[in-house]
Amino acid sequence: MNVKVNHSARETILATARRVAQAHGYGGLNFRDIAEEVGIKAASVYYHFPSKADLGAAVAQRYWQDTKEELEGLSLAGDASAALRRYPDIFRRSLENSNSLCLCSFMSAEYDDLPDSVKSEIQVFSDVNVAWLGKELDAAGVVPREKSVKRARAIFAAISGAQLMARSRSDIALFDALISSYREAGLVPA
Amino acid sequence: MNVKVNHSARETILATARRVAQAHGYGGLNFRDIAEEVGIKAASVYYHFPSKADLGAAVAQRYWQDTKEELEGLSLAGDASAALRRYPDIFRRSLENSNSLCLCSFMSAEYDDLPDSVKSEIQVFSDVNVAWLGKELDAAGVVPREKSVKRARAIFAAISGAQLMARSRSDIALFDALISSYREAGLVPA
DNA sequence: ACCTGAACACCGTTCAAGT
């Protein structure tokens, strides 16, 4: 696996903005704070991203691209059942990481206040997740083929909700209990 | 049923703030816009609510109180199975109402930026929902008694997630499909 | 190519002062 570490200011801005957005949302993103963390001035951020909408869209795009790569890695690491079993861990890791929320969930809440370019990038995020889940559900054969996309959406929504509820209590054990309950009920493959 | 219409400025502020918070979150609450809608000046709002934290906490408290009343009404209207069947409609109605999100979901996303007083009120909201669901699940006998609270939490989290995903697409049919999928999978009583 | 100081318009919030 080729891990690329990029030290350019643009990449540092992107990484910082992503962290901020997962904790405070698009509305909580502000160029002055990001600039301070990166070690440049707010006005300099505009050299790399001409507007807040551009920064937000770039962050959201990178977010789904990274997730897509991670999901592809999951697929390669084992069979479909194993991949599905490990899927919730992606959401768990956000919580482990300073009680962070999925960027897509936060921005879904902020839907009314999002520029169109940001909206469409976060929709790609859920599309990527649903497509991956549908494919793995098909491969695992746990659900009739014609139901796999519908079930994929349900799993994505339910796990997003579990992460949101766990965040509101800063309680990772609650997240685990919710996933376990989804499995017991038969929504999520065990 | 005694419907009380209250015309005091305080009540009008509360109702306006609730609507704004369900669309734009706690961060999106702003005294100038609320004041304009109410017909007073921004500074006057501070007479009724000494700080934004106080307004937020009052809105969140009223929100769970109203929901509690609505749930009690649901319990009285039929047996436990019927009540459980109609539970998702509460979340559906928010979407029908200008694609609004549950206040608790929005504020769970904003957790890091919430005053403690607001945090604790929105936690009461989920407590109220989980307690009601647990009670009805027990009465309906759809799940072993010792699992009813765990299942109640799972249902609440999953339905919250469905509402969030549907909002991000402005698509009520998606909400319906998700709930239907939860029922097919056996998570939510059909 | 990349960065900055300084400024602009705007907004959330505060508070002393009004009636």
Add this chain to the structure above:
DNA sequence: ACCTGAACACCGTTCAAGT
């Protein structure tokens, strides 16, 4: 009791100027 003008701090953005 209820409201307001005026001020403050902050934020997104611009731009001429620096290296």
